[in-house]
Amino acid sequence: MQEDNWLAARFEENRHHLRAVAYRMLGSQQEAEDAVQESWIRLSRSDTGSIDNLGGWLTTVVGRICLDMLRLRRGRPEQAVGEHSPALTDHDVPDPELEAVQADSVGLALLVVLETLTPAERLAFVLHDMFAVPFDDIAPIVGRSPAAARQLASRARRRVQGAPEVPDTDSTRQREIVGAFLAASRGGDFEALLEMLDPGVVLRADDTVVAMGGAVAMVRGAAAVAETFSGRAKAAKLALVDGLAGLVWAHRGEPQVVFAFTVTDGRITAIQLLADAEYLREVEVTALEA
Template identity: 60%
Template sequence: MDEQEWLAEQFEGARGHLRAVAYRMLGSLTEADDAVQEAWLRLNRAYDSDIENLRGWLTTVVGRVCLDMLKSRRIRREDPFESVVHVPDYVQEEEGDPEQRALLADSVGLALLVVLEALDPAERLAFVLHDMFGVPFDEIAPIVERTPAAARQLASRARRRVRGGSAVPDPDLAKRREVVEAFLSAARGGDFEALLNVLDPGVVARSDGRLGARGAPAVASTAAAFARIAEVAQLALINGSPGVIAAHAGEGFRAMTFDVAGGCITEIDVITDPERLLTLDLALLEG
């Protein structure tokens, strides 16, 4: 086996890992494949037999490529003549396909990616590489052109923004969270009576601003049908208030905000419009 064949074999062995890294960095399957292909081209141009950890080297290269792509995406967004709205691709798992399973990672992968969209590119890279793939800060630092300590701070800031924490300290927010959790639990079980107990008799549900249902029985019927999506839903802080974000194959991504009064839900707003989604301040809540 000559060197080129050996390189191709090693690269193919790392392709699934590299695609998973790029997908979490970019939220786009097409762009992830582009980043992986660029890593292959750079490997062919710059391979050095002194490289001890080829998989680590390739991960670093993919990180740099993705960082450049994220910076370019942000510049396009700031162009007043070009509106670029990016909502991550949903990856539908195919049974027996380990690469697809690696891309999904968990049932709230897309929700997390949407939250990551709000991060600075360097924060996103530090968080993804360290927290999701265990890359040491010593290796992340050169990619973001900072010291290891500064790279650690980038990941820490990203972590605080991504994870809202397991508790909501404000007493009012804590009560609202309990109500939203009760709604989500009832919806997951398709429990019509439990839904009625948490809904105000005059509750109103809207979808992207359009009236969907009015009154507890009508909204409860709609929520009960939401059980399949509720299974992969995640509690979140949405603009500082407890809500729900969810993604399901064939259903896309959605955020749900709730108005709560007297221990009951009075209004539900389901948001699926990509432009509205990217204006939301999102942070995942640990259940």
């Protein structure tokens, strides 16, 4: 019991900071509170004896939780962007650190701009530029190398500052990998697919794709995902999905299903099949082949 009380006290010492991180990530006070509460649940179930830096550990955990929430929001959006970037009143803000976020001269405007970023860009930018989290710590959260995490933050920073996007080597490499994946899928080359997939790869499909009857909600493991794609994806085309290489299946020029890829150290670690109508209206898709 004494150890539990000590852990709860240490968590409370970090609560204000975690709330500020989550609010910057999510733009919603209620979602930020939910993320912080989930971080406490995960802490209470963890072996705290192996945690050297509790504050850093909690910041990383909250980052992971927020990233999952942002990806779910983009995959199955239920609210308008503005509802995630509220103008808070004094009554709404429960602590000084969130008041500081609100009082920031670019606070609300920045939240609106952050809504235009991909979840990974937003996390990398917020954690590094606003809370000084090293890219070595950010990289495992977004499932990329430290160099790729740095590129995510740089791309986000340019968009926040209104600068034009410029290509980077990571996006070029992703295009090569996704293009090779598409070719292997079309050709039914199971071994080639297996080679490109991380052993722990996860394939997720949103509710709309599942309702189409063409996929199950989740497939785990390289062999299972390779089997799912082998000899298929013949109608899919290579495309940029929010600036990164992915695939799109379109009908009469209108995207019907978007295939979003996460590539880590040269292997595909996650694939999302997204067809929600609201998502398709928000996502930026640029075809790369006729």
